[in-house]
Amino acid sequence: MAQRISQSELDIMNVLWEKSPMAASEVVERLDNNKDWSSRTVKTLLSRLVEKGALSTEADGRRYLYTPLIAKDTYASHAAKSLSERLFGGRAAPLVAHLAKGEGLSETDIEELEALLARLKK
Amino acid sequence: MAQRISQSELDIMNVLWEKSPMAASEVVERLDNNKDWSSRTVKTLLSRLVEKGALSTEADGRRYLYTPLIAKDTYASHAAKSLSERLFGGRAAPLVAHLAKGEGLSETDIEELEALLARLKK
DNA sequence: TAAGATTGATTACAGATGTAGTCAATAGAA
DNA sequence: TTCTATTGACTACATCTGTAATCAATCTTA
Numbered sequence A, B: 001m002a003q004r005i006s007q008s009e010l011d012i013m014n015v016l017w018e019k020s021p022m023a024a025s026e027v028v029e030r031l032d033n034n035k036d037w038s039s040r041t042v043k044t045l046l047s048r049l050v051e052k053g054a055l056s057t058e059a060d061g062r063r064y065l066y067t068p069l070i071a072k073d074t075y076a077s078h079a080a081k082s083l084s085e086r087l088f089g090g091r092a093a094p095l096v097a098h099l100a101k102g103e104g105l106s107e108t109d110i111e112e113l114e115a116l117l118a119r120l121k122k
Numbered sequence C: 001t002a003a004g005a006t007t008g009a010t011t012a013c014a015g016a017t018g019t020a021g022t023c024a025a026t027a028g029a030a
Numbered sequence D: 001t002t003c004t005a006t007t008g009a010c011t012a013c014a015t016c017t018g019t020a021a022t023c024a025a026t027c028t029t030a
Helices: A007-018 A024-031 A039-051 A072-088 A093-101 A107-121 B007-018 B024-032 B039-051 B072-088 B093-101 B107-121
Strands: A055-060 A063-068 B055-060 B063-068
Touching: A007 A024, A007 A039, A007 A063, A007 A072, A007 B072, A024 A039, A024 A063, A039 A055, A039 A063, A072 A093, A072 B007, A072 B072, A072 B093, A093 B072, A093 B093, A093 B107, A107 B093, A107 B107, B007 B024, B007 B039, B007 B063, B007 B072, B024 B039, B024 B063, B039 B055, B039 B063, B072 B093
Parallel strands: none
Antiparallel strands: A055 A063, B055 B063
């Protein structure tokens, strides 16, 4: 199950979930638009994620290529469930209501959700 | 906006969101069913929440009564939005899909959600 | 009134987290 | 071949978290 992934670590995971395997230097570049981290910081976060079992490494010359060991889907399910449990005893509806209130739902989202619910009802 | 509330602190907030104001000793009792914390631990967490501006205190003899300064709704909206942003660029649908996959949705939830979506469409 | 219980204040301390710096080896450039 | 840039390994350090312990004041109970 791997340990808990911290906020900053999640930023790294997001980059690697988009494309992998990837070397540390590439991760730094990709983050550069959003984050103002030194490459040392990124390296540290990568190492911690490897320790935690969230990333695997593969040697490529004298550097490593990193690949997620945890799928984004798996992580997202856990995180979503954990949040709804901590706040609403596991019920999802209130959580969605809050997303909606925060203008989190677009027209498209609503349609997608309706389709999803229809599927679930069967 | 108050700073970030940690996991353990959230357990305390949940107790006070159910009923407030409440003295530390009551919080300890209420938590006793779920958590195995010493009363010292609970006191520490209460103090930190006061420092963070998440709780207010009111003297009651030589003890304090604690009241949430942040509404559960407000917190939930932030948390839900933040999660969906970190994972799905702010889109809610994928998050709900994940809740559904983790068996987080009961029959009742589905109905509630349909009603909610119907309301949002208008 | 003396002793014990309770309360907030202060202190403790290890592990997680955010954010790097230093070092030694090595690959590439001149 | 010598200098430099890059890379992983190791170290650093303040803050946050989880989980309390100690202390002094005060309330309660015998």
